[in-house]
Amino acid sequence: MPIDETLAQYSDFAFKSALVVYALVVTLLIWQYATARTQRLAEQEPAMAGGPVVRPTGPGRIVEPVGKPLSERLGNMAFSVLIVGAVLHILSIVLRGFATHRFPLGNMYEFVTMATAAATVVGLVFLREQRYRATWVFLLVPVLILMFLAGTVLYADPAPVVPALRSFWLPIHVTIVSIGSGVFLVSGVASLLFLFRLRQSEGNESGGPLGAIAKRLPDARTLDRLAYKTTIIGFPLFGAGVILGAIWAEAAWGRFWGWDPKETCSFIAWVLYAAYLHARATSGWRDTRAAYINIAGFTAMLFNLFIINIVISGLHSYAGLT
Template sequence: MTENDTLAQYSDWAFESAFAVLVLALLLLVAEYATHRADVVAERERELVAAGRQQAPAERATGPGRIDQTPRRTVSQRLGNMGRALVVVVAGLQLASIVLRGLATERFPLGNMYEFVSMACTAAVIFGLIVLRKPAYRIMWVYLVVPVLILMFLAATVLYADAAPVVPALRSFWLPIHVTIISVGSGIFLVSGVASVLFLLRIRFPKGEERSGVFAAIAERLPDAQTLDRLAYRTTIIGFPLFGAGIILGAIWAEAAWGRFWGWDPKETVSFISWVVYAAYLHARATSGWRNTRAAWINIVGFVTVLFNLFIINMVVSGLHSYAGLN
């Protein structure tokens, strides 16, 4: 086994380890959800007991001699913190997998769908660590981890390609620029799409309403609808110009490689449609009559077009970008 083969093996192990750790993180995050109701009931009981006590004036007084006890973390909080700590480990393993893949192939590791999806999932996890760090957003991790796990599973099975040199058409300095921007933008759109789905769920089951059912129980711990809508909007504002820049740079690369900036290739066309849909979402979000569920549905449709472009166009439709499919 050559050194490059060894590095490729290490890259696969890092990817598989990231998947396994992310599964464990999901279990902890789900357990956080499951134990939340019991923690809430216990907290209410403690509040009732404390309210029923008649404290003496000396006990109520505050001063230098009084020691305030630090509130203990509940079981739900501890489980959530452990799950989110594992997500940080996952991000490190994902980055290690990408770097090792690049060293093994002696090129930028974005030459096929496996590597593209790996980069997009890494971008989604790292971006999630940035935007979901506030306490109000932390509970959303359980919903972001699920689609990332699904994409990683597909990358490791259906989309997997051995570490190898790329076809001549991809041997260009535009590869790391164009494809990196597109993959990172796609990862950011994943976070935005999840936020819009949860926004619609929260609209259906508002806070303060006692309702039964699976979806009502799922929505119980979600932030309020305004918070979720704001997160989806701000996230799209970041991903939209990145994705647009990736399309423009791809057109410049196409002119250098094929002698034309735009040829209405299927992948180019659907990428442009995705960009238009996200532009429509931002416009709808700024229009008072479309701010609520209509704008959220447009945002979800935008991410569906991104997935359609990634899987259907690459794997089913034949075009100039067919070399980016399964190797």
């Protein structure tokens, strides 16, 4: 069937709109942080000068209702706008599928779009509480970078997939892997923030911009639990994707496993995440060592996505810049 150019344009517009909305959310969250810090400094000045901080009230005194602080209003606004961005993000995927009359996972642009959408949705589930608002900045920045690369360097015009991908295994295998990759993005960011928060706490580096940023984040244990919970979800998803990919390979190429570069790197990433879960449950490895393994696993995922697909030639090369 011919490509529906109108729906394809709407898909691209929804994708670009989601990118702009996410950038707006990051701006609002940074503004929230700056406003909250200014407000705290203003509240500390009277106490440091020896002046009264709270004015007493007495009978007959009218107390005017106080609204929510600006920083809280900005945070609520950012979260509401974030939901709009996520809807646009998902809409771009759906419209791409209708425009091409196939499942929209036939090239790297579509894969990265799906993975970043999965990361955003997982974030909306796990980071919906007020205490996680500052964490969103660190999650959306890599999402924005990946979406920018997808919309520029990795972008592919809507077209039918190559014959090798015309299989019912495409929506099953690639969807599971892309969603698992999105979950691992949340987990990797959580481990990075855990190490950062732990370093600031143990080193008593409460001053300066880094200390101020650390104070806005949840405590280290909360971030560590977040990384662990999301990895527990992503690990079986990614493992199932690897197994289903092996079954597809047997049907397409006549063998389950051939140590193709992408297969090898996927296996290495899976082993690293298995090692992380094991280390997380082992005394003496639960803290920084386990977090470093988790970050190594996510690094292997990124290497598999970009270097293996673009630089190294293999049986999966058709899934690159096509």
